[in-house]
Amino acid sequence: MNSDGQLYTIEGIAAGLIMIMTAYIVVNSTSVYTPGDTHISDMQLEVLGGDALNMMNTAPNGTIGKNPLQTIVENDDASGFNTLFLNTVNARAGSGRDSIQFVANVTYRMTTGEINSTPLSSSTHPLTGGEHAVRASEWIMVEKQFPDCHASSCRGKHAVLVEVLLWRD
């Protein structure tokens, strides 16, 4: 048999393998970040919002008095919530502020047993529906009369949820 072309054959096989491997590695090394894959930034925003609400739901200096969030909800203090919440979530190390926007609602149980929400506060940019918003919520106990019931028996304590939609503008 003639074995002249063996080296060419081996080189051909090696080149073929290298090309296949290259193609495989090239295809593998790209990742496409689709709009559905935004869990990472969503999670960060959600944790940030939850932490901010948690902080507002803590009484100053560990006293047994009402905490800022309870006072805000009981007095329907929209601008107080706006200031405190935006200052907390938009704070950054270094100069400049972040541009997180929000809409906050208070969700409560009506005397009929149904669930209803009243608007609490929102930032200057309105929610148009096109934003990619995440939700953070906080349980609080308030002494407040909600609009569904005007009887004096409804003035007592209620467990309510403060729900916030957050998005980065």
Added chain:
Amino acid sequence: MARLNDDAQWIVLMGFVVSFSLFFLAIVINQSTVVGQTTAESVSEFPKNDIRGVRDVIVQSAIMDDQDPFKNRTGVQEDIRALSLGRENSVVSFTSTTIGQHTYTDIHYNNGVTAYNETYSSP
């Protein structure tokens, strides 16, 4: 290239080595997206804030009573159950029993993915 011209083989080999190492680095970076993704998903899925919040209001309600409208224990506990189910997608069940000086509150939380059970005792 065999037998044609054997010059510059080292240069060609180094070229291969460099380009392969670049591709391997790209794969490592590619994997980091996947890792971040799964981590973020599991963080979002675990209802830490939810459990802490509902536990906090349950414990507060356990030491309330029904004597006047400002201490609306039954209403508050009904609020907790209704809002958990309606807004937090979780089933919450809790009962308090008093034995001697101590009040024990059994708290059960389940949102279909995570279950949490606790017996809170006070004082």
